Amino acid sequence: MTQSHPDNDIRQAGPLTYRGRSIPSTTTDQRLLESRGPSDWVHTDPWRVLRIQSEFVEGFGLLSEVGQAVSVFGSARIQPGTSYYELGQSIGAKLASAGYTVITGGGPGMMEAANKGAQSSGGTSIGLGIELPFEQTLNDYIDMGVTFRYFFVRKTMFVKYSQAFVVLPGGFGTLDELFESITLVQTGKVTRFPVVLVGSAFWGGLRDWIREALLSEGVISSDDPELIRLTDDPEEVVDIIRKAHVDLARREFETQQFAETAEQVTAAQRAEDGT
Ligand SMILES: C/C(=C\CNc1ncnc2c1ncn2[C@@H]1O[C@H](COP(=O)(O)O)[C@@H](O)[C@H]1O)CO
Numbered sequence: 001m002t003q004s005h006p007d008n009d010i011r012q013a014g015p016l017t018y019r020g021r022s023i024p025s026t027t028t029d030q031r032l033l034e035s036r037g038p039s040d041w042v043h044t045d046p047w048r049v050l051r052i053q054s055e056f057v058e059g060f061g062l063l064s065e066v067g068q069a070v071s072v073f074g075s076a077r078i079q080p081g082t083s084y085y086e087l088g089q090s091i092g093a094k095l096a097s098a099g100y101t102v103i104t105g106g107g108p109g110m111m112e113a114a115n116k117g118a119q120s121s122g123g124t125s126i127g128l129g130i131e132l133p134f135e136q137t138l139n140d141y142i143d144m145g146v147t148f149r150y151f152f153v154r155k156t157m158f159v160k161y162s163q164a165f166v167v168l169p170g171g172f173g174t175l176d177e178l179f180e181s182i183t184l185v186q187t188g189k190v191t192r193f194p195v196v197l198v199g200s201a202f203w204g205g206l207r208d209w210i211r212e213a214l215l216s217e218g219v220i221s222s223d224d225p226e227l228i229r230l231t232d233d234p235e236e237v238v239d240i241i242r243k244a245h246v247d248l249a250r251r252e253f254e255t256q257q258f259a260e261t262a263e264q265v266t267a268a269q270r271a272e273d274g275t
Contacts, residue, residue, distance in 0.1 A: 006020065007019070007021070008020065010023075011023040011024070051149065055148055055149060055150055059148070059157045060160075063103075063126070066103075066161055067100075067101055067124075068100050068101065069102070069161055069162040070100045070162050070166055071103045071104070071158040071164070072088070072095070072102055072103070072104050072110070072111070072114040072166045072167075073165065073167050073177040073178065074109065074169060074170045075110050076109045076111065076173065077171070078109040078169065080112075084113075084168065084199065085109070085113045087198065087199065088117065089113045089116050089120075090117060091114060091166060091168070092115060092116065092117025092118040092121070092123075093118065093120060093121040093123075093234075094117075094121075094234045094237065094238045095123065095237070095241075096119075096121040096122065096124075096125075097122075098241075099123075100164075101123060102114055102115065102117075102123060102125050103127075103161065104126070104128070106138040106139060106145050107129065107139060110168045110174075111139060112139040115139055116141040118141075119143065124143055124144070125143045125144075126145065127139060127142035127145040128148065128158065129145060129148065130151060131147060159181070159184060159190060162193070163241070164193045164194050164195070164241040164244065165177070165193060166198060166241075167195065168198050169199045181195050182195055182227050182228060185227050194241055195229070196228075196229045196237050196240050196241065197231075198230075198232065198237060200231070203230055207225070207228065207230055210224075210228070211225050
């Protein structure tokens with residue numbers, strides 16, 4: 001319905017101001033609540049872009065105030081009561097006792113084991129779930145969680161909000177996460193974190209193949225195999241991560257000291273030169 005407005009009428013619509021004949025006949029809320037129209041745009045890429053944005057907003061919002069964290073990856077299929085499940089639980093517990101928040105994919109198996117261990121040691125246990133073609137909820141040992149629609153948004157969260165990756169035995173999903181993380185380190189996209197494989201009986205063959213096939217064919221650099229550490233000992237997992245963080249802090253401190261000294265020398269030189 002069109003309404004006429006005297007020329008001196010004024011309407012505030014959020015940050016916008018309308019006067020006289022420019023005043024719309026309805027309010028923004030009215031238009032939002034009353035119109036339905038076609039709905040096919042919900043399945044178009046521009047709308048998906050907004051949904052993707054909203055996943056980043058939710059993820060950043062949940063995780064941005066989490067302290068030092070470690071992402072733990074591993075099979076969704078390994079059952080409670082197995083030695084690998086216990087290994088995952090022990091690693092979650094030791095990381096939490098060392099002060100690290102534990103982030104997993106929030107699913108069953110090794111993810112659940114690591115979350116359970118972290119929670120039982122009083123640490124913060126986080127699950128970043130993923131929508132899958134079959135029904136699944138986050139495991140029961142999660143203090144905070146988000147379930148993502150898009151794998152790539154979820155992957156950004158693991159990298160952005162953790163300072164190390166621990167990789168337990170697993171299948172294609174775990175291998176994807178392992179190789180994504182070492183590719184990010186290899187290409188210098190992330191500089192700060194160690195990648196630790198746990199389970200030498202499981203991962204030993206892969207490590208040897210990386211050294212023998214990849215290195216000998218020259219498709220990786222000679223120091224690339226060192227990007228991955230391998231151990232069976234949960235205590236050593238924590239030691240490797242802690243040592244890497246101490247080394248990093250020391251390097252950052254030295255770089256800062258060097259910059260400050262260089263600045264002082266330049267200032268002294270200028271003073272001497274009278275410039
Ligand atoms: C197979 C079953 C459930 C799968 N549920 C998952 N939930 C959350 N995250 C998952 C799930 N499956 C894979 N992931 C991610 O990949 C890694 C494990 O994959 P894998 O192929 O099992 O090694 C894991 O780190 C997750 O981030 C039925 O129980």
